[in-house]
Amino acid sequence: MAVGTLRPRLGAGQSGIWLILAAGFGFALLFLPDFRTFENLANILRQSAVLGLIAIGQTFVILLGMIDLSVGMIAGLVVVLSCWLLDIYPALTLPVAAAMIMLGMAIGVVNGSLVRWLKLHPLILTFGMLSVLQGLIFTFTDRSVGRASDALQQLANGELFGVPLSAILLLLLVLLTQAILSRTHFGFHLLAAGGNPDSARKAGINAGGLQVTAFAIAGGFAAAGGLVLAGRLGTGYPLAGTGLELDSIVAVVLGGAALGGGRGSIVNTLAGVLALTLVSNLLNLFGVSAFVQMFAKGAIVVVAILANQPRRAAR
Numbered sequence: 001m002a003v004g005t006l007r008p009r010l011g012a013g014q015s016g017i018w019l020i021l022a023a024g025f026g027f028a029l030l031f032l033p034d035f036r037t038f039e040n041l042a043n044i045l046r047q048s049a050v051l052g053l054i055a056i057g058q059t060f061v062i063l064l065g066m067i068d069l070s071v072g073m074i075a076g077l078v079v080v081l082s083c084w085l086l087d088i089y090p091a092l093t094l095p096v097a098a099a100m101i102m103l104g105m106a107i108g109v110v111n112g113s114l115v116r117w118l119k120l121h122p123l124i125l126t127f128g129m130l131s132v133l134q135g136l137i138f139t140f141t142d143r144s145v146g147r148a149s150d151a152l153q154q155l156a157n158g159e160l161f162g163v164p165l166s167a168i169l170l171l172l173l174v175l176l177t178q179a180i181l182s183r184t185h186f187g188f189h190l191l192a193a194g195g196n197p198d199s200a201r202k203a204g205i206n207a208g209g210l211q212v213t214a215f216a217i218a219g220g221f222a223a224a225g226g227l228v229l230a231g232r233l234g235t236g237y238p239l240a241g242t243g244l245e246l247d248s249i250v251a252v253v254l255g256g257a258a259l260g261g262g263r264g265s266i267v268n269t270l271a272g273v274l275a276l277t278l279v280s281n282l283l284n285l286f287g288v289s290a291f292v293q294m295f296a297k298g299a300i301v302v303v304a305i306l307a308n309q310p311r312r313a314a315r
Helices: 003-010 016-031 038-062 071-088 093-118 122-140 150-157 165-183 185-195 197-202 207-233 244-254 266-285 290-308
Strands: none
Touching (some): 038 150, 038 207, 071 207, 071 244, 093 122, 093 207, 150 207, 165 207, 185 197, 185 207, 244 290
């Protein structure tokens, strides 16, 4: 199978999520005065930034037909460690941020290497890593610790010409990673390995190396999301990353990515992120309880997975 034949699968036929998103925003803008305030719209963009960064990394893993359940706890670990360090060394925001992203990538490399060399199922492995990281967080602290630096809080909460800085960062990274997937050999090989692993191996594609790289990317973006989340919270809350792994998977699937691998798009993942954030925002505006919101999110998961299943030809 030629790698080049997979190009149309990157985004073809997956524009439905954008139409649904546009309809949802249009309805809210027309009929909900509280929704169309500048403060609320800016808040939607800020909330999307954290999930969006994590979902970008999750997309790379899902394109290979795998799932990373550890990204939420990677983000949570980064929230705690970065706030603890920046409370002591507030002037070292850039070095601490770089170290946190390297930590996230290192955890991703461990995940990818174990999947590659020990042939462990990624779902089971990363669930185990989730538990390990959660244990590390609560061994370190069971309460909020430290304080995010002013620079990190400015990145998370600041604005440029009225647009949140974190949203601008997310958009730039979406464009960059989309270009990587659609215009580089790495992106084509990732799609090929996810769509048809056997053919990809016969074509000489290093599927094992792609696995390690994809998990490293997921870990790095989870850490980046953790840094923005730390800036939003302002302190190292130990439960900050809880649930982000599920939300990131749902966002990628809503964007049309195939859970079996080989089909997906970073741009469409962004639409999935915005759709999830929009739903949460609307439910909050309507005063819906957190328990009902959990039910709604679970229903979205089920519908998204069912819609994602390949259609079987009639016998």
